Amino acid sequence: MVLKVDVKLVVLEADEVIIRKVKDKPVSIKICDLIGCQTCEEPSSSLSSLFMTPPNIVIRYISRGQHYKWTAETVEVIGSKENCEALKNEINNKLGQEKERPKKLAVFINPIGGSQTSMSVYSKVVTPLFKAANITCDVMVSERPKHMIDLVSGFDTASVDGLVVVGGDGTLLEILNCLLTRVQKEAGLDYDQPSCKLKPLEVPIGIIPTGTGNGAATGLYGNNDVVTAVLHIIRGQTNYNNAQAVYSGRKLVSFSGGVCVAYGLFSDIIYHTDRNRWLKRARYVVVPINILLFKRQRQFTAKVTVFPKEQNTDSSDEDTDATGREESAATEGKDIEGSYISIASSGANQNFLFPPFGASLVSLIKHPSEFMVALYRECGKLAFLSHFTSCALKKPDAFEKDFLSTHSVRGYKVKVLSHDESPQANSQEAEINKLVDVDGELIEIVDEEYEVWNHMRIIKFYTCF
The missing domain is CATH 2.30.29.30 (Pleckstrin-homology domain (PH domain)/Phosphotyrosine-binding domain (PTB))
Structure with a gap:
C-alpha cells in the first residue's frame, strides 16, 4: 500500500x-x-x-x-x-541516532543452495531495502563447495557492523563453525573439551532464508519470509542465542545452530536425499516419503546418557557455565539403554523463540540452559509419517506419541552398541552408521559414539523477538 x-x-x-x-x-x-x-x-x-x-x-x-x-x-x-x-x-x-541499526554489513551468498534463487532474491528484494535504509554492503559469493569457509576465514568481522547469510541452514552452519572455532582459537581456549566455557561471537548475524532448510530463520523471525528477515536486520535489534556443540573422538566435530542433531532415521534421510540429486528439488519430498513408507526401519541398540539441569539449585543463568552446568553441580547423568530407530535433539529453547519443529518443544524445555532430545522406538510407518508431518506443520502435539520419549537436557551422550544387521566393512550401511545429521549436514563420528552439549548465549543474531 x-x-x-x-x-x-x-x-x-x-x-x-x-x-x-x-x-x-x-x-x-x-x-x-x-x-x-x-x-x-x-x-x-x-x-x-x-x-x-x-x-x-x-x-x-x-x-x-x-x-x-x-x-x-x-x-x-x-x-x-x-x-x-x-x-x-x-x-x-x-x-x-539509532545506535543498534547497522550501517555496513558483510553479505555472504550461497548461489546454489535451495532453489538457486539467492542471487536474484538479493538483487531484487534485499538490495533495494538495504539501499532505502542507507546500509552499505561488502558482498561475497561462494563459487564452489566449501568456498564459503575460505571467504569467512579471511574476512575481518571488525570492519562491519554485522554479517548477513543469504542461504539456508547448511550455509549458516559453515559460517558458524568457522567463526566460533576462530574466536575460541584466538582466545586460547580448549574448545575440544565440552566443559570449556566458550567465548561468544561479538558480531551479529542475520539470515536471509533462501535455502532448502530454513529452520534457523524460522526460529528467529517466526517464518521464512525474505522481506521479514531483511526488516529485522535493518532494525538492528539483536539477541544472544544458545548453540549446541557435537563432540566425538574427544574432539569438537561441529556446532549446531539449534535446528537439529540426529542419528538413525533422520540422518539416513539426509544421506539418501543427498545422493539423489538427479531428482533436483523433488528429492526433498520423494526420498523421505520413500524411506518412511517403503523401507524397513533400521534399528540399533544404544546407551543414551542424559544430563538434566540439577533440580535442587535456584542459580540464575549468569551463575552457570557455558554448558549450563553450575560449577558445584554433580555431573552424573542418567543412563537409558534401548532399541531405537533414531535419536534426535533440537536446540529449541527460550532464546529460540520460534522452534523449527513445533511449538510443543518450548513447553518440553524445563530451563533456558536446556534443550530437548527425543528417543524414537520402532513404530508403524503411518504413525511415524504422521509425526513427521506434524513436525513440518509445527503442530503443538507433534511429540505426544507413545513411540518416543523426550528429555529436557543440558547435554547427552550416545554410544551405539549394536545394529539389527551387521553391515559389511566399507558398505553403504557401514558408512551411514558413522554419520550424524547436524542442521541438515552429515558429520562423521568416531566409533559410533558422540555427545552434544549446550553452550549458552554464544551467538548474536539479528532478531527483534
Whole structure:
C-alpha cells in the first residue's frame, strides 16, 4: 500500500512520525520502525506531471501483519522542496541516532543452495531495502563447495557492523563453525573439551532464508519470509542465542545452530536425499516419503546418557557455565539403554523463540540452559509419517506419541552398541552408521559414539523477538 500525503500533514515527534490524514485517523510510525527517507528522482518525462503530482520524498516503514510477517510500506510526500528536504534531513538524523541499526554489513551468498534463487532474491528484494535504509554492503559469493569457509576465514568481522547469510541452514552452519572455532582459537581456549566455557561471537548475524532448510530463520523471525528477515536486520535489534556443540573422538566435530542433531532415521534421510540429486528439488519430498513408507526401519541398540539441569539449585543463568552446568553441580547423568530407530535433539529453547519443529518443544524445555532430545522406538510407518508431518506443520502435539520419549537436557551422550544387521566393512550401511545429521549436514563420528552439549548465549543474531 502506498500512502500519498502533503508534507504539512507529516509531523516528526520525539520517537515517532505522525501522519495527520484529513478524514481518517492519524497514522503513527515509531522511529525504530522507519526504514529510511529518500529524495525521489525527477520524473522521466514532463507528461507524467500533467496527470499527477510527483512526490518529493518517500518514507518507508515496517508494518506488522499476521503470522509474524513484516512488510515494507511507503508514504509518498508532496509539497515544497524546501519543506520536504527539511523533513527528510530531520528523519534521517533521527535514524542516525539509532545506535543498534547497522550501517555496513558483510553479505555472504550461497548461489546454489535451495532453489538457486539467492542471487536474484538479493538483487531484487534485499538490495533495494538495504539501499532505502542507507546500509552499505561488502558482498561475497561462494563459487564452489566449501568456498564459503575460505571467504569467512579471511574476512575481518571488525570492519562491519554485522554479517548477513543469504542461504539456508547448511550455509549458516559453515559460517558458524568457522567463526566460533576462530574466536575460541584466538582466545586460547580448549574448545575440544565440552566443559570449556566458550567465548561468544561479538558480531551479529542475520539470515536471509533462501535455502532448502530454513529452520534457523524460522526460529528467529517466526517464518521464512525474505522481506521479514531483511526488516529485522535493518532494525538492528539483536539477541544472544544458545548453540549446541557435537563432540566425538574427544574432539569438537561441529556446532549446531539449534535446528537439529540426529542419528538413525533422520540422518539416513539426509544421506539418501543427498545422493539423489538427479531428482533436483523433488528429492526433498520423494526420498523421505520413500524411506518412511517403503523401507524397513533400521534399528540399533544404544546407551543414551542424559544430563538434566540439577533440580535442587535456584542459580540464575549468569551463575552457570557455558554448558549450563553450575560449577558445584554433580555431573552424573542418567543412563537409558534401548532399541531405537533414531535419536534426535533440537536446540529449541527460550532464546529460540520460534522452534523449527513445533511449538510443543518450548513447553518440553524445563530451563533456558536446556534443550530437548527425543528417543524414537520402532513404530508403524503411518504413525511415524504422521509425526513427521506434524513436525513440518509445527503442530503443538507433534511429540505426544507413545513411540518416543523426550528429555529436557543440558547435554547427552550416545554410544551405539549394536545394529539389527551387521553391515559389511566399507558398505553403504557401514558408512551411514558413522554419520550424524547436524542442521541438515552429515558429520562423521568416531566409533559410533558422540555427545552434544549446550553452550549458552554464544551467538548474536539479528532478531527483534
